[in-house]
Amino acid sequence: xxxxxxxxxxxxxxxxxxxxxxxxxxxxxxxxxxxxxxxxxxxxxxxxxxxxxxxxxxxxxxxxxxxxxxxxxxxxxxxxxxxxxxxxxxxxxxxxxxxxxxxxxxxxxxxxxxxxxxxxxxxxxxxxxxxxxxxxxxxxxxxxxxxxxxxxxxxxxxxxxxxxxxxxxxxxxxxxxxxxxxxxxxxxxxxxxxxxxxxxxxxxxxxxxxxxxxxxxxxxxxxxxxxxxxxxxxxxxxxxxxxxxxxxxxxxxxxxxxxxxxxxxxxxxxxxxxxxxxxxxxxxxxxxx
Amino acid sequence: xxxxxxxxxxxxxxxxxxxxxxxxxxxxxxxxxxxxxxxxxxxxxxxxxxxxxxxxxxxxxxxxxxxxxxxxxxxxxxxxxxxxxxxxxxxxxxxxxxxxxxxxxxxxxxxxxxxxxxxxxxxxxxxxxxxxxxxxxxxxxxxxxxxxxxxxxxxx
Numbered sequence: 001x002x003x004x005x006x007x008x009x010x011x012x013x014x015x016x017x018x019x020x021x022x023x024x025x026x027x028x029x030x031x032x033x034x035x036x037x038x039x040x041x042x043x044x045x046x047x048x049x050x051x052x053x054x055x056x057x058x059x060x061x062x063x064x065x066x067x068x069x070x071x072x073x074x075x076x077x078x079x080x081x082x083x084x085x086x087x088x089x090x091x092x093x094x095x096x097x098x099x100x101x102x103x104x105x106x107x108x109x110x111x112x113x114x115x116x117x118x119x120x121x122x123x124x125x126x127x128x129x130x131x132x133x134x135x136x137x138x139x140x141x142x143x144x145x146x147x148x149x150x151x152x153x154x155x156x157x158x159x160x161x162x163x164x165x166x167x168x169x170x171x172x173x174x175x176x177x178x179x180x181x182x183x184x185x186x187x188x189x190x191x192x193x194x195x196x197x198x199x200x201x202x203x204x205x206x207x208x209x210x211x212x213x214x215x216x217x218x219x220x221x222x223x224x225x226x227x228x229x230x231x232x233x234x235x236x237x238x239x240x241x242x243x244x245x246x247x248x249x250x251x252x253x254x255x256x257x258x259x260x261x262x263x264x265x266x267x268x269x270x271x272x273x274x275x276x277x278x279x280x281x282x283x284x285x286x287x288x289x
Numbered sequence: 290x291x292x293x294x295x296x297x298x299x300x301x302x303x304x305x306x307x308x309x310x311x312x313x314x315x316x317x318x319x320x321x322x323x324x325x326x327x328x329x330x331x332x333x334x335x336x337x338x339x340x341x342x343x344x345x346x347x348x349x350x351x352x353x354x355x356x357x358x359x360x361x362x363x364x365x366x367x368x369x370x371x372x373x374x375x376x377x378x379x380x381x382x383x384x385x386x387x388x389x390x391x392x393x394x395x396x397x398x399x400x401x402x403x404x405x406x407x408x409x410x411x412x413x414x415x416x417x418x419x420x421x422x423x424x425x426x427x428x429x430x431x432x433x434x435x436x437x438x439x440x441x442x443x444x445x
Contacts, residue, residue: 040291048295059306070317075324089318109311117306161292165299
């Protein structure tokens with residue numbers, strides 16, 4: 001695509017919604033995609049470097065901070081960092097205790113990881129939309145790259161790969177514990193023998209199958225949808241900065257208002273992902289009859 | 290916006306983070322929280338025990354003080370009794386000693402009286418003899434009349 005594309009509104013939006021994709025293009029060979037079309041052409045065997053980088057960076061940050069506190073933790077008077085960590089751990093543990101009735105030492109750390117990780121990834125949304133992509137483009141321009149063809153999406157949860165990745169892992173855990181607790185027969189019976197009894201087996205399978213499959217889908221799409229829409233609104237607001245003084249001021253006001261509102265959304269989405277994971281795992285641990 | 294290999298990479302990253310959190314982050318924090326909980330419970334129980342033992346100690350101190358006062362009063366009473374006894378004893382002793390002294394003085398007086406009487410008797414005897422000698426103006430056998438004079442003197 002030509003560099004003039006980035007100057008139109010459509011191009012600007014398109015630019016912001018394209019991942020930094022590394023893969024093998026059928027025509028250009030191995031390398032970074034120079035446009036969203038090229039990224040799509042790469043098919044499955046490509047990797048979104050920006051999503052991976054930011055998600056692992058933020059997850060690592062979470063692990064590093066919490067591990068640092070856990071190493072120096074004391075049962076005596078806690079310091080500031082320990083207090084903060086304990087507050088979060090207490091909050092997560094309370095939720096697990098409230099929604100999860102079986103005993104499984106994995107659920108609480110899983111919930112903590114989901115909450116902290118998703119929250120931090122969502123938090124990237126509050127950075128000005130152009131800040132990191134612009135800096136990254138200027139940085140690569142030093143090495144001769146065209147900034148208009150350098151993509152960077154800083155919010156990993158606006159990439160369905162990230163949300164589906166987590167949701168699928170949760171889904172596999174649900175399947176694993178369903179089979180482990182109820183046995184293969186029990187799990188299959190749960191899928192086929194209710195709510196209509198054994199003569200309504202096809203209807204049962206249809207209903208239960210949909211309800212089972214809707215779990216990872218709803219988990220992943222809810223988070224992705226919320227964050228994607230939020231990001232999109234930030235991008236649209238950013239378009240206002242191209243106009244005159246009035247539009248600039250309006251844009252500034254709107255961005256502030258939306259950012260404040262977004263603080264609620266990012267926390268809420270992280271919380272919802274965590275709570276639904278706990279609830280799904282609790283259902284997997286429970287015999288229905 | 291395409292589903293690609295990132296999906297699996299994200300799943301692996303997620304699994305690694307959860308595993309690490311489960312192994313190295315969650316247990317120490319939760320253990321510390323549980324430990325603090327027991328510590329606080331113990332502290333509260335100890336405070337409760339302290340309160341109880343303080344009340345108990347105060348009660349015991351009051352009892353001890355009461356006992357001590359009673360004992361002191363008893364001791365003072367006994368001492369007073371003993372003092373009275375000692376005074377009485379001393380009075381009795383003094384009376385007895387006085388009586389003895391009076392008696393011995395009386396005996397001395399009696400002895401002295403007897404001695405004086407004896408002496409007087411002898412003197413009177415010899416005086417009588419001398420007087421008789423003088424009166425008779427003659428040789429008298431002293432030895433012959435001696436017993437007569439003695440019996441006379443004894444009648445004095």
